[in-house]
Amino acid sequence: MALTDVRVAHKEEPKHAPPKRPKFWLHRFDTKTFPYLMIAPFFVLFAIFGLFPLIFNAVVSLRHWHLIDKEKNGWVGLDNFTKLAGDTDFWDALVNTFGIFILSTVPQLLLALMIANLLNRKLRGATFWRIGILLPYVTPVAASSLVFAVFFSRDNGLANWFLSLVGFGQEQPLDWRAGTWSSWIAIAVMVNWKWIGYNALLYLSAMQAIPKDVYEAAAVDGAGPWRQLWQITVPMIQPVVLFTVVLSTIGGLQLFTEPMLFDENPAQANGGYDHQWRTISQLIYRVGWSDLNLGYAAAMSWALFLIILIVAGINALVTRRLGGGK
């Protein structure tokens, strides 16, 4: 039945005399209880920091909890969700979130694949490159976002300096924060910069497990590097691709720190003066901590949770199909 039952002391074993009581207790503890004790911390932590907030959030989302409209406090059923359905702010934020999500996830995973493929070859100083690619991931996201916020600034930003080198924006520098697309691109760059290396290393570790003779056989049959990548490597690391797709879906739809710190005044959680790049997480923060409408913010959080479940499911399905999987 359970794993632990395999090692249960056999009662009918005649070789040993029945063990003395304390020793027997210790043995039982070792085989029966100890494994549970070992895995318990995760489940306890998950219950405290994962499950409890989720359930609590669901309860709050069914209530009116406005910090300065206290008289209306109480159960409202699905009112918050009905309001959500007609709230243009929410749907605008959803569009922004998906826009930035696609702009970041697709190039991110493709580039990670290419880089992993390069790193998988015989290279001089392979370890150096492999560690180097992970460095952006190690950088705290708040720190890198602040640097990028300066990088994309209107008046003295490096990004505009690069653009000016190719003769763009001579008379009027590009205000990255003013336009929808420019702000989306700027944020997608931050996300990509951070996660490409991380995903590349995941891919690389999976690629290392592919037997070399498969490639040799393919080479003999006349398959070039490009064909090898798409017809051997990708199908063979498909589980990892699936894993990264689901992971980046969850991360991408919860995007918060980057768009938050891209704002000129982060604490306002504006996502641009016209909310051009306000993501759902940011909107939740704004509704909760600026408008002080906690019940409604909780409803938004739950809606986001459901959306992520659906999108992650679809993505997993599509990836599996594309990879020609089972």
Next chain:
Amino acid sequence: MEQFGRRALRVGAAGLVAALAITGCSGKDLEGGNSDSGSSQITLKVNFWGDMGLDQLKAKYEAAHPNVKISLNTGEYQAQHQDLQKKLVAGSGAPDISAVDEGFIVQFREQADQFVNLTDKGAGSLESKYLPWKWQASKSAAGQQIGLGTDVGGLAMCYRTDLFKAAGLPTERDAVSALWKDWDSFLQVGKDYTTKTGKKFIDSATNLFNPILSQQPVGFYNEQEQLQMEGGPKVGFDIAMKALDAGISANLASFQPNWDQGFKKDQFAVLACPAWMLGHIQKTAPDQAGKWDIAAIPGGGGNWGGSWWTIPKQGKNVDEAYKFVEWLIQPEQQIEVFKTVGNLPSQPALYKDPAVLDYKKEFFTNAPTGQIFASTAENLKPQYLGKKNGPTRLAVENVINRVGQGTLKSADAWAEAVKEAEKAANS
């Protein structure tokens, strides 16, 4: 069945042990040392933003009270208020003493049960010392007093004498005040400055909107909590639009890195400044000492900002915290804060005190800051700030900034502002 029951019990027990292991040790650490008052050491955590002139005062108080240590935690204006709000909801973690600004006092006044009612601690006797409106603003509908006023804004216009001189404008403060009797003449001066020098005149249009709004008898909301966009907000909005159309604004977001850079790079020549702004200018551009001066603001008085000291109920040392706050708002300390950072006291008796009245700020070309700000603060008719004032102001500021960015035409902006403000009012 029996089997299952025992197993479930074991799993539960294992979880319990782990949970105790996690929480057990941390609980002990948190309690340490601080729990009983009297002879033992107490640390008072004080949260605020910018510079409230507490550095020297802290040392003074600690010297007089060896068992009290003051820990000063400054942060970003909005972030500090949001942090306090989160801690109030969470039920723990709030500082012993927290500064709350005018823009947020309504929000916290509505949650008065989360704060120590200072009248219970004997603050009632202080009421007569305060400007009446300052005392009222931090009092809940049920009569709980949650804060003791630290300072009031008052209003004036700070300007750069060196930049004015370079543009051929007068530099002496009375002559400058005479340049702008009203906001339209102010805009005209701005246009002249920009045409002559090619540089921007003001830092941002929102920093025109806010002081002008605060000069109006009615702000975003009337006392029945109804949105009043056609009153005060419209006046400020129109002038902000004119400034943007005239191209005299550097469009820098206040209190952000680019704004601070703007000071250093001479990106603007004037700045609407309430008393507390003086401290910020000195801190941001220390090498501009003697280059700044203070003139009257167009449109007369008005108040922008000003704070209170509050004591969240969840603190462990509320009595010690109150003692410190009571000490902080005594005339002697208030005057010292006024001298170091420029914050104007909210007790009118001090406006007649020679220490305030005769004080001249060297950094601002020896401007008599006491006289300038005290006169505007005393004659002030306070504006009612509605419950949703904060979000509404943010929404309208966003619209102004969109015009500044060039993504919205000034002609369409008012309709948009009304729409956004209504949304915020219903949030």
